[in-house]
Amino acid sequence: MTGYISIGKRVKFAFGIFCVLFVFLAYHLYGVQITRHDELYAKAREKYTIETRKENVRGEIFDRDGNLLVGNSPVGSIIADPCAIEKGKEQDTAAFLAQELQLPEGEIYQKLKAKEFTVIDKHGRKKTRKKRYVLLKKDIPFDIFEQIRDNIAKAKIRGISCQVSLKRTYPKATMLANILGFTTIDRDKVTARSGLEKSFDRNMSSVAGKVKYERSRDGKPLVFGEISRQNGHDGYDLYLTIREPLQAILEEEIDKLMAASKAAHAYMVMADPYTGDILAVAQRPTYDPNDRSQIKSNVMGNPIVEMAFEPGSIMKPFAISGALDMGIVRPDTIIDCENGLWSYAGKKLRDTHKIGRITVAEVIKESSNIGTAKIAVEIGEPRLKNLLSSFGFGQRTGAPLRPETVGQFYRNPTKISITRYPIGQGLSVSPLQMVRAYCMLANGGYQVKLRFVDRIVHANGTVEKIPVQKGNRIFRRPETTSEILSMMRLVTEPGGTGTAAAVRGYHVAGKTGTAQKVVNGRYSSKVHTSSFVGIVPASRPRFVLLVTADEPQGAQYGGAVAGPYFSSAAERTLKYLRETPEVDYETYDANLKLAKKRELERKVRIWAKEREERERRKAGLSAKTPVPAVRQTAKPARRNNSYRKSQTSVRRSYTPRGSRNYAANNGRRG
Amino acid sequence: MNAYTRNQGTEVISRDKMQDKRVKLAGFAARISGMILLIFLAIATQMHLRVEIERMNKRATEIRAEISLLNVQCTNLRNRKEKLTSWQNIHNRIQHYKLGLREAEHDQIAYITLEAPRAVRKTLRPVQKTAGRRMAKRGRQEYAQTSR
Numbered sequence: 058m059t060g061y062i063s064i065g066k067r068v069k070f071a072f073g074i075f076c077v078l079f080v081f082l083a084y085h086l087y088g089v090q091i092t093r094h095d096e097l098y099a100k101a102r103e104k105y106t107i108e109t110r111k112e113n114v115r116g117e118i119f120d121r122d123g124n125l126l127v128g129n130s131p132v133g134s135i136i137a138d139p140c141a142i143e144k145g146k147e148q149d150t151a152a153f154l155a156q157e158l159q160l161p162e163g164e165i166y167q168k169l170k171a172k173e174f175t176v177i178d179k180h181g182r183k184k185t186r187k188k189r190y191v192l193l194k195k196d197i198p199f200d201i202f203e204q205i206r207d208n209i210a211k212a213k214i215r216g217i218s219c220q221v222s223l224k225r226t227y228p229k230a231t232m233l234a235n236i237l238g239f240t241t242i243d244r245d246k247v248t249a250r251s252g253l254e255k256s257f258d259r260n261m262s263s264v265a266g267k268v269k270y271e272r273s274r275d276g277k278p279l280v281f282g283e284i285s286r287q288n289g290h291d292g293y294d295l296y297l298t299i300r301e302p303l304q305a306i307l308e309e310e311i312d313k314l315m316a317a318s319k320a321a322h323a324y325m326v327m328a329d330p331y332t333g334d335i336l337a338v339a340q341r342p343t344y345d346p347n348d349r350s351q352i353k354s355n356v357m358g359n360p361i362v363e364m365a366f367e368p369g370s371i372m373k374p375f376a377i378s379g380a381l382d383m384g385i386v387r388p389d390t391i392i393d394c395e396n397g398l399w400s401y402a403g404k405k406l407r408d409t410h411k412i413g414r415i416t417v418a419e420v421i422k423e424s425s426n427i428g429t430a431k432i433a434v435e436i437g438e439p440r441l442k443n444l445l446s447s448f449g450f451g452q453r454t455g456a457p458l459r460p461e462t463v464g465q466f467y468r469n470p471t472k473i474s475i476t477r478y479p480i481g482q483g484l485s486v487s488p489l490q491m492v493r494a495y496c497m498l499a500n501g502g503y504q505v506k507l508r509f510v511d512r513i514v515h516a517n518g519t520v521e522k523i524p525v526q527k528g529n530r531i532f533r534r535p536e537t538t539s540e541i542l543s544m545m546r547l548v549t550e551p552g553g554t555g556t557a558a559a560v561r562g563y564h565v566a567g568k569t570g571t572a573q574k575v576v577n578g579r580y581s582s583k584v585h586t587s588s589f590v591g592i593v594p595a596s597r598p599r600f601v602l603l604v605t606a607d608e609p610q611g612a613q614y615g616g617a618v619a620g621p622y623f624s625s626a627a628e629r630t631l632k633y634l635r636e637t638p639e640v641d642y643e644t645y646d647a648n649l650k651l652a653k654k655r656e657l658e659r660k661v662r663i664w665a666k667e668r669e670e671r672e673r674r675k676a677g678l679s680a681k682t683p684v685p686a687v688r689q690t691a692k693p694a695r696r697n698n699s700y701r702k703s704q705t706s707v708r709r710s711y712t713p714r715g716s717r718n719y720a721a722n723n724g725r726r727g
Numbered sequence: 728m729n730a731y732t733r734n735q736g737t738e739v740i741s742r743d744k745m746q747d748k749r750v751k752l753a754g755f756a757a758r759i760s761g762m763i764l765l766i767f768l769a770i771a772t773q774m775h776l777r778v779e780i781e782r783m784n785k786r787a788t789e790i791r792a793e794i795s796l797l798n799v800q801c802t803n804l805r806n807r808k809e810k811l812t813s814w815q816n817i818h819n820r821i822q823h824y825k826l827g828l829r830e831a832e833h834d835q836i837a838y839i840t841l842e843a844p845r846a847v848r849k850t851l852r853p854v855q856k857t858a859g860r861r862m863a864k865r866g867r868q869e870y871a872q873t874s875r
Contacts, residue, residue, distance in 0.1 A: 125809040131799045199803040221799055228809040305814030632830060635838065 105271050106284060113263035113516075114223060115247060116292030118237060118254075121334075121511050124301040127237050127254070130226035133202025133219060134195040135209075139172045140187050141216030150214055157205050158194045165193060169216075193217075196224060227346040232308055233299060235359050236338055236458070236509075239346040251357055253295065253509070256457040260513065261292040291516040298334035298511045302633055303327060307339035310626040315341050318587075318609035318618050324361050325626065326492045326603045330499035330592065332525045333507045335456075336600060362456050365464040365485035366607065369572025370424045370554075370615070371590050372481030374498060376433045377421060378541040379444035382502075382532045385435050388418045388540055392428040399427040402472040406430055409571075422547035424554045424569060430476035438475050442467055445478065447504070447531045448494040450486055454507045462487050481572055492603050495590050497531060499566075499598040501538045504528025542566040546595050551649070551656040557620030558589050560628045562638030562645050566598075567591030567623070569615035574608070584608050587618035593627045594639050602627055 089097060118127035135158060142150055147169045155162035173185045197205065199221075206219040225240050225247070238252020249258040266289030271282030307325045314323050320341075327337040342356040358364075380386045397411035412425050420428030433441055446452070451466030464486040467474075477483040486494075489507060496505045506526040513521040532538060545566035549559040555569040570588040573580040588605040592598045604619035604626070612618050640648070810816060821828055 124812075125805065128806055128809070129802065130806045131803050199799070223802075226806055228806055229813045230815060232813065232815065302814070309814070309818070629830065632836075635836075 105273075106269060107272050107276075108267055108269045111266040111268075111289060113265060113289045114291045115225070115240075115263050116257075116261035116294045118261075118295045118297065120297055120299045120301040120304070122300065123296070125228055126233060126297070126299075126301075128226050128228060129223040131199045131221050132195070132224045133197040133199060133206070133221055135193045135197070135205065136218045136220055137169055137191045137193055138189050138216045138218070139169050139191060140189055142169055143215065150217070153212060153214065154193060154217070157208055158197075160194060168193065229301070230345045230347060231343050232301075233304055233338065234343050234346050235340045235357070236299075237346070239349065241349075252359065253297075253457060256459060257293075257295055257510075261295065263292045264289040266290075293516065294514040295510055296512045296514065298329075298332075298336065298508050299338070300336050303337040303630055304339070306626055306629045306633070307337045310622045310629075311339040311341055313625075314604070314606060314619070314622040317622075318606045318611065320606035320609040320618075322360055322364070322607035324488055324603075324605050325622075326361055326488055327626075327630070328492050328496055328507065328601050330496040330505070330598050330601050333493070333496060333505040334511070334525075335507055335509050359458050360607075361488040362454070362458045362461045363487070365462045365487050366586050366605070367483075367485050367572040367574070368481040368491055369570035369586065369588065370426075370481060371491065371568045371570030371588050372479060372484075372486075373421060373424065373429045374541055374545060374568055375445060375448050375494060376429055376436065376441065376479035377417060377544070378498060378532070378537055379441070380432045380436055381417075381540050382534050382537040383436065383440070384534075386417045386432055388544055389416045391416060392420055392425075392431055394420070394423075394425045394427045394431075397427070399430070401430065401434070401476045404473045404476075406473075406476055418544040418547055421544045421568070422550075422553045424548075426480045429479050433475055433479035438470075441475060441479065444531075448497055449490055449504070450484070450494065452490075454487070454489045454493055456489055456507055457509055464490060481570060488603055488605060491590065492601055495592060495601045495603070498538065498541060499592040499601055501535070502530050502532030504531065542592065542595050542598075545592070549591070551652040552659070553616075554614070555589055555591075555616040555620050557616055558591055558623040558627075559649075560593060560624055560631065562640055562642055563593055563627075563631060563636075564595035564639055565591045565593050565624075565627065566595035569620065571613060571615045585613040587613055587615040589615050589619035589623045591623055591627060593631065594636065596639055599634055599636055600627075600630065602630075 114129055117125065117129065119125055135154070137154075139147075147166060151162050151166035151169055154160070154165050158165075168191045171191075172188055174188050176184050176186055178184055202219070202221070209217055209219060227234065227237065227239070234252075236252055238250060238254035238256075240247050240249045240254050242248070247262065249255040249261075254261070267285075267287040269284040269286070270278045271284065272278050307327060311323055311325050314320070314325075323339075323341045325337070325339045326335065328335050338361060340360055344352045344356050377386070381388070386392075391414050393414045394408060394412035396413055397408040399406050406427055408426050409424070412423055412428070415423060415425065415428065417428070417432070419425075420432070436444065445466070451463055453461050453463055464484065466484050466486070467478075468484075470478075474483055493505060493507050496507075497503065505528055508523060508525065510523050512523060515521065543566075545568055546564050547553050548555045548567050548569060549565040550556070555565075555567050558567050558569075559565055568590055570586075570590070572586045572588075573582065574584040574586060575581070576584055586605060586607050587609050588603065590601065590603045592601050602623060604623045606618050609618045638645070820826075
């Protein structure tokens with residue numbers, strides 16, 4: 058009986074203890090699970106969850122055919138963990154690394170010896186921490202890095218690790234440098250600084266992948282411990298419309314141009330007139346993006362979009378083509394160029410040399426300011442403005458380069474603007490605007506949008522083609538293009554202002570331009586912008602090429618400064634494009650010889666006339682009565698001989714004022 | 728008699744029970760052993776699989792590292808190729824070695840196109856007599872394709 062009682066007590070006692078323990082446990086669980094839940098959960102998360110970040114690769118830039126222009130190059134870094142290096146072995150390690158890395162031994166030894174560093178916490182207390190990361194050398198070229206890594210592995214040195222990272226590289230160095238731009242590293246983040254790198258930064262930047270997971274005590278991820286995953290991707294690759302071989306040609310020619318002219322700036326732009334593709338762009342001064350220690354701020358820009366210049370005579374074909382299209386003039390309409398001096402609205406306009414009565418085609422050939430201005434006056438102010446606007450002047454080209462200028466177009470027009478704008482004075486355009494306008498002349502008068510980027514290739518391989526946009530037609534008459542191109546062909550033929558730009562075997566439709574620059578509010582007679590723009594081959598245009606030298610020293614005329622380099626670049630480009638010559642070389646040479654002979658005969662005739670005039674003056678005889686300047690307005694478009702006869706009769710009926718002192722055009726000027 | 732009977736009876740009963748118990752015990756032991764064996768096998772298999780998975784994971788990591796290294800080497804080689812094939816580099820070499828190279832005239836260049844050799848045989852496959860019209864048509868199509 059007693060035994061039963063004692064057992065019952067013990068059971069009750071044990072039950073009581075269990076009850077107390079259970080209550081304590083329940084209380085504690087309440088505290089852990091409910092009261093301190095957030096705090097403890099956060100602590101646990103912090104301790105057992107980890108986020109790994111996978112850096113992806115920034116997009117690269119290629120030319121149209123897949124040649125690398127901007128890429129990512131692997132480079133190596135050597136990192137030391139001073140705490141992991143055995144005590145007493147620092148000197149040996151330093152000696153080994155000094156030999157491998159070509160660094161001073163003392164410097165490495167100091168770095169390896171310092172195993173602790175002091176930090177100041179948020180309460181201002183000093184604390185010592187172990188030093189686990191010391192960068193010994195970075196950006197080691199990969200080939201050398203691989204050797205060093207093998208040597209370190211063979212030597213079995215503890216505490217030294219080798220890390221591979223990617224560095225932005227520009228394998229073509231200065232080629233296209235201004236257009237491509239460059240990136241820098243700012244607080245471990247890639248920052249695009251200029252050019253296409255900046256414009257397409259959002260597309261080309263990679264998105265880092267992030268995985269958040271729970272890990273075990275030894276740091277391994279738990280099987281079902283993944284909390285979140287954010288998939289990253291590489292940046293998009295850009296394929297430009299640029300073609301590297303053509304780019305190389307322009308780069309070489311522009312260097313020659315710079316060496317010969319000693320210009321402050323020079324640029325060459327080549328474009329496909331039908332698609333608006335920019336085939337090559339060369340700009341000087343430039344820089345090597347791989348070595349930025351020598352870069353000056355003034356060489357980093359893109360003058361072809363940022364810089365507006367007064368184009369000068371290369372502007373003339375636009376007003377004349379408009380007049381042709383409107384039926385105001387025909388290529389053989391006679392224009393009186395007033396013997397080189399003409400007043401309009403009380404202001405004088407001069408030609409670079411004395412020109413009398415010439416055809417519209419000769420206005421282009423001789424680059425007559427007065428002839429062009431007279432045609433523009435005939436077109437009228439509103440129509441001229443519309444015409445030039447339709448060629449894209451005063452509008453951005455949409456090139457993916459910032460900042461882009463719109464130039465100065467009809468900002469403060471005056472009474473004489475109508476005579477100045479068509480000859481490229483009083484307005485300014487960017488080189489790209491000019492190239493776009495010439496593309497329109499070449500492609501039959503269709504508006505065109507310039508393209509720098511041909512396609513974008515996404516990280517998953519999807520190809521996004523940038524479409525070619527065909528614009529509205531400017532010309533109403535289909536013959537306008539062929540007429541203006543035929544007229545522009547005369548510029549590079551004997552007697553024209555741009556004979557140096559001729560290409561053997563091909564007809565070049567071009568225009569020279571020599572624009573005076575404004576210095577202290579006045580047009581300077583010493584500082585010029587010399588240009589040549591051409592369309593080659595004239596019969597079936599393959600490309601438009603603009604060559605401009607800003608402030609050349611010595612020769613200043615566009616034909617003399619830019620012409621030879623245009624010719625050389627165009628000839629090499631045509632060879633590369635396998636463009637068969639329009640005329641075989643023998644015929645071309647024979648035609649050239651004949652044209653030169655005719656030109657010489659024409660000059661001899663003019664000189665003879667001048668001599669006769671001088672003799673008559675000496676003899677005291679009065680000159681022929683000058684006839685008032687009469688512009689021959691366009692006759693209705695008649696193609697039969699009667700029109701020519703009527704023109705001949707017009708020529709006979711008036712004695713040209715200019716013919717009296719028709720100057721010898723010794724210097725062909727643009 | 729009673730005692731004999733009782734003893735006899737007791738003896739008989741205990742022998743049967745012992746037999747029964749032994750059989751049951753043996754069956755139980757066999758079942759337990761079987762279960763333990765199964766559990767052992769399961770655990771052993773699981774361990775083996777884990778080891779195998781671990782080994783394969785390790786190998787996969789190694790291969791991934793190798794692939795990544797090869798990719799890096801490929802990138803490096805591509806960049807070197809791009810540098811070496813750039814016109815600037817070629818031009819510098821031409822200048823350095825004073826190679827008397829000049830650009831060819833247009834009439835000096837001839838372009839030839841080599842067509843890729845065709846694996847398809849050009850002879851007409853004989854059409855079986857039994858094949859009928861469908862096979863004959865197929866044969867004609869094949870011939871048309873190969874002789875294009």
